[in-house]
Amino acid sequence: MIEDLSDDEARRALPLKWEDPDTVPAWVAEMDFRQAEPITQALVDAVRDGALGYPPHADELGSSFADFAHRHWDWSVPAEASVPTGGVIAGVRLALEVLCPPGPVVVPLPCYPPFRDVVEVTGREVVGVTVDPDSEPAALDLGQVEAAFAAGARTFLLCNPHNPLGRVPSRAELGALADLARAYDVRVITDEIHGPLVLSGATFTPYLTVDERAVLVTSPSKSFNMPAVHGAQLVVLDPDDQKALRSVPIPAQNTWSALGVVAGTAAWRDGDAWLAALLSRLSVQREVLEELVADRLPRARMRRLEATYLAWLDLRAYGVADPAAAALDQGARVAPGHDYQPGLDGHVRINVATSPDRLEHVVNALARAVMG
Ligand SMILES: Cc1ncc(COP(=O)(O)O)c(C=O)c1O
Known part of the structure; x- marks a missing residue:
């Protein structure tokens, strides 16, 4: 029931999120899924x-x-x-x-x-x-x-x-x-x-x-x-x-x-049936992210996502003040922690409502950004 958008479809459907052709977007809170049919x-x-x-x-x-x-x-x-x-x-x-x-x-x-x-x-x-x-x-x-x-x-x-x-x-x-x-x-x-x-x-x-x-x-x-x-x-x-x-x-x-x-x-x-399918899919995305973070960013800290599709990642152990800016150079756009709390270094927010492949790309980019 949850249909993933291809890159081209996502660019048309979510023009703000996908406006930068050079990065995989995991910043603004929009999902790379087609909307529910009843809507x-x-x-x-x-x-x-x-x-x-x-x-x-x-x-x-x-x-x-x-x-x-x-x-x-x-x-x-x-x-x-x-x-x-x-x-x-x-x-x-x-x-x-x-x-x-x-x-x-x-x-x-x-x-x-x-x-x-x-x-x-x-x-x-x-x-x-x-x-x-x-x-x-x-x-x-x-x-x-x-x-x-x-x-x-x-x-x-x-x-x-x-x-x-x-x-x-x-x-x-x-x-x-x-x-x-x-x-x-x-x-x-x-x-x-x-x-x-x-x-x-x-x-x-x-x-x-x-x-x-x-x-x-x-x-x-x-x-x-x-x-x-x-x-x-x-x-x-x-x-x-x-x-x-x-x-x-x-x-x-x-x-x-x-x-x-x-x-x-x-x-x-x-919308109940679609929402139920969405929540199952987001639970899977949560697990995909947890596994990727454990594997590629072992010093990161992340509390279990209880709601939303927006994960909060503490990367302070890597000593990079603005990991989101560094990730941009590696081809991924995540939201910088200091947008949410001025002066807070070393945190990012990742939007997991996308395909597992894109999520892997984003975590890999972050890993390169903080580990060089
Ligand atoms: C907590 C919260 N409130 C409000 C909004 C945006 O709502 P609106 O566009 O209806 O102002 C968002 C968007 O991500 C949000 O996360």
Whole structure:
């Protein structure tokens, strides 16, 4: 069911990821797989019907997400809790501007780089709390979090599961964060775009199930490989919050795409079989990477990937500050660790959602880059 794209197909389908003809790309979070047939069908039907008008006020995104959440996570979330938006980061910006007080925002580091940008774009200050690169598991330091809250931060930006660490926090950890958030009247914005991408061995907890005041921002765009359709949703349980988000003026909301709603609804409603096949394939890719790293980069450290298709590799033992830059010269593009945590040397993020051959090429290139 998971169809690999050839190089030529991938260049057409994923032009940003594949823009450099001289490197095998394992950087941006897109998968070298053809999208799920129900999504293709829904989009083709919509375009054939000429459904290129403005998106309607009422749509099925909320109910299809609610059904998905119930099937996958045994979570009952009302359909009306979902408010469509154009993208996850656009949704985080809305959440900050509409539902959060001004003032500093706590962001665990390393983080998906636009987390820092979106906080700054809204005129707020990032307070980084650092996940120790040597900690096992890569858990939040709640002492640092509490210190940031005690110093005045009233907003926390969570990534659950975590990109780039590939980790799924336990319900107990999320509950402890929720307790702190309640104690300090902190609003948690939780980006759960990687929620459906939890691999065998880990269990995903929607953060809203431990903290009803949180703002969830999600999209099927990552799990179903379709950022081009520009569709995401905010999910808030309080009717006043829903109303506040729905009444944002168009120039501030940046609107969303009718085709994003079509594709998103199809993904949440009809994508289960494809998603199950994808997760099996990603588990295989995880093993391929583990074997390659053990064999070609024996001094590297890598925690087991629990979710996402983005592996975080610690290459500090090789003493190369920027292994991603060195790998470019060897024909592979991976994401540099310092993009996720300024000043952090010796780390890279590798996208494993590709063919085993390409993954081998990437690991070999990294090995040449750090060992000469
Ligand atoms: C954690 C996280 N949030 C958001 C996004 C991007 O979402 P969007 O393009 O909808 O803003 C990504 C993309 O990789 C991501 O990893």
